[in-house]
Amino acid sequence: MPPFRDDHILIIAPGSQTTLAQLGLPESFPPPKMRIPSRMFPGIEEGTWTFTKVREARDGEKEDLIAQAKGQRAAEAAAARAASQADDAVKDEDKDDGEDDGDDDDGDEDEDMEDGEAKDGSTPSAPGPLTESKDKTEPSPKTEADGDEDMEDDMGEGIYIEDEDDEEGAVWCMKEGRVVDWGCFFALLTYVHEVINPTFHTPILLVHPPEFTLQDKQMVTQFVFEKLKTPGFCLMDSAMTALYAYGLSTSTVIDVGFEKTDITPISDFTIFERARKTLHNCGGQTMTAHLQTLLPDLKPEDVEALKKSPICEILPLGTPLPGSGEAATVRPPHVAATTTDEDRDALISEEEGTVNVAAIVASGKTHEFLAKREKQRTGEAERRLPNRERETNTFWVVDKRRPGEDEDIPLSTSALTSPITTTAPELPAPNAASPTVDDEKRAHQMALAAQTKRGQQEGILLSDDETWRELSVGVERFQAADCGILSTIADGLYDAISRVEDVSKRADLWDSLIILGAGAKIRGFKEALLQTICAKYLIPPSSGTIFSSELPTPTATGASTPMQQSQGQQGPNPLLVAATTHGMHGQSYAERHSSHGQTPLSIKTAKAPEYFSEWKECGFDEAGFLGAQVAAKVVFVIDQGANRGFMSRVEYNELGPEGVSEIF
């Protein structure tokens, strides 16, 4: 077998919410390139699955489609023929749907799609119910490719459309790390494989959640070898990949997921299977649900957006919420006092009564202008304060514009009651523009442009059919973790490490915690978690023994023989260390009673890996995927199977799926 190459390696990491995938290992490992929701829709035929929902056209859409189809039939016939393989066309279409409609390189398909969109967009009077009108519809490639002739026969029946926005009826193949629908799961793997469409000489590394049982692993192995026809396959536990990312051999991995948290103590690359723990109802979703109960006025998608926005933050323990007592008075006075030149500019233009939008946009200072204006309007210098000192703050919600809705409707405010107030994006408002129709139109375009620009500066990329609005929220944004999630994880961590039978290994496990997972992305989560753990479990050096270092009693046999390494070669004098380090938590108390003493005497998080510049920017919450790349490189390229890091086709033929237990 020829050796595997970096650019041929396929990594798939299925999760209960998002499935990550990537083909090839670039020089510097990037964040995952492909990111799709872990769900599929049941296809029209029993047992088939599609990534985009395919549903029967409803009454309103039917006529449109038929009319459209008739007009295009001639062109389509040619197109269908041109697309020699109908199946491939479907796949390509699927792929493009998953990403972006804009950069479709399949000319024929693209045309159809855009036509479809245009058609839908220009028929706001579509008589269907509300849910329907919001769907962006397009003719299904299926109907086009093989339903061409059918169209003649049964006009208006059996017309299916692909509905990108409709999530209804979606089957999420995994829940809390366990596959609930294997058909769907395999369809998802197939879909990922088809979209990426790797060469035949592509080994696959699949990162599986800790909950996978031996049986599950066997099924996946069988599927990958027999359906995806890979020459080499490696299954790796998601906790283990985190270890690869951090370059450690011993660690406790805390993976905060969507609905669960996994805690996995690993020592010398060996997972303590019995000690590892899964905490159910303890993840990102738990916090979203809690926020929702705090903010009953917000729509679920708004809450989700709030949680993902940078203003949703978890304050260090004991920090008073802004606006509660003394915290509110702490407000640097100089901020309010300063007025910059730009401020004056903004003021001037305000005083003039009209806003020369074009000039502002042209000057490229739109953002500054908008910011100043906003500041002006709220009349508070508070905006300059860090998030944690402000009573209220704003965040963005990106909405899909629904076809049929007037373009500027989403720009206006939506009615929300206290404590949330909605501010429309700061646009050079229409009232400032002159009343002529022409100007109004121009102003509107300007407004859109300005909005987009600002959005970009805020880091929001909008596609054509999206708008955003700004919502403001009170101190609830600091309370996402008040649902007890932190203490649940802390307790779980303690339980897990206590279950490690080898008492002497516990100290090391406490000393290198890796906190990752999408649920841990909220600002301040990791710090607050670490604090919670320390507050409850850290054992401070006792005044009883700090000055009397006990020597281990040598014993003849057995595990109770203390490990020598923790004595003597501990480095500097423990007392010296204790005296010179002043960190509040995570302080290195080198003092140890002896190897079987009580733990934890110190709790520390592992140091994030340094070499991966692209990951530094986006944070190490998905470090598991980074680790998967490192692992793939080691297993497939460097090791080349010398240590049986993966299962080759030959081995599979020999051992069958049962070989899983031997290799992974």
Place this chain on the structure above:
Amino acid sequence: MSGPSTLPTSQAPSALEYGGDEISALVLDPGQCWTRAGFAGEDTPKTVIPSHYGYVNGGDEGKKYYFGDNDVHALRPGMEIANPMADGIVADWDVAPQLWKYALTSRLTTELSEHPLLITEPVWNTPKNREKTAEIAFEDFDVPAFYLAKSAVCAGFASGKPTALVIDIGASNISVTPIHDGIVLKKGSVRTPLGGDFISNQIRSHFAANGIPLSAHYQVQSKMPVEVGKPAEATLRQFKSGEEPTESWKAFQEERVLTEFKECTAQVWAGPGPVPAQGTEGIGGRTFEFPDGYNLVFGAERFRITEGIFAPRQMLIHGEIPHPDPETTQGFGGMVFSAVRDVDIEIKPHILNNTVVTGSGSLLYGLNDRINNEMANVFPGPRVRLTASGNSTERSYASWLGGSILASLGSFHQLWVSKKEYEEHGPGIVEKRCK
């Protein structure tokens, strides 16, 4: 892993040829404190859950049961904790099968009917219990094949010794079992209720007698460092009325702190001889911090706590805390002596030379040295050699590991009791086949 090559591939293996090299057999080792389960051929059990379970008395639906680490330790109003095992054997046949099923299906497999099942049992298991176990396996779990193995024999196998004196220090008992060529010498097998639970109660007695408050982690929200012996300054969790945990749950949570105490602070006097009554002041103290931050230095006390194993008359007794009768309970030395006394003189040296110490209780710091001394005391003549795995995992799960080795041996094929045989002969077949 390659299958038997003598068989033509077209021919299905006979019904008896289950398991074998293939890693499809399941091994279940139900103990007093932990229930261990995993696939045969692996070196450690994949699933280890507490044998304790939680239950809430519901209205119409009857009791609702909770199994497994997360659920048992979760704080639920009204949840009581109980244990289906007593004295190391099953006492509650309503719950035990559910517990086993949870252990087997939570992380291992969903299809019990596809895997042969090996269950371990202590030597003192009753015939009725054995039949019941087979009945559960075949009728409730619908396994294709089943075997009941003696845990002491398995522990011997785990150390690679078919002939041995197995000293198993479990939660409920310390048992001493001579085995010869994989067969238990029933006459010599003895046990005494001085296991891990006894030590826990000794610690409780010590705390109660000295007014040391025992807190548990569930009570504490955060703690502050305090000087030795000073009252704790912790933020405690407040419970709404009606949501307080039950007494049995509290005791179960306290037990976890006691476990930590046993692991980190308690120690066995190495000997020779018992802990001296006087002159122990100079012994190095060891600090133990309770969950609420209260901490104390334990000196000679931590040896006295464990001394009851060897000298039951010295056991600490306080108030209501249960304890075995100090007068009639046999201490460790006496027990080993009576176990070996009846063994054939010819194999006696062989057995003593292969003394295996196992069980989580044997991880008590310093216990091995003391056992060595005690054995030398009881058997001054013959050479006694102690084998205790240095790997604490192996020691805790020796019985399971032996079962795993046994079930994965090629020669074990013929020992499985198949479903067909069970249907023919009824549960009584276990007495005949699983010796």
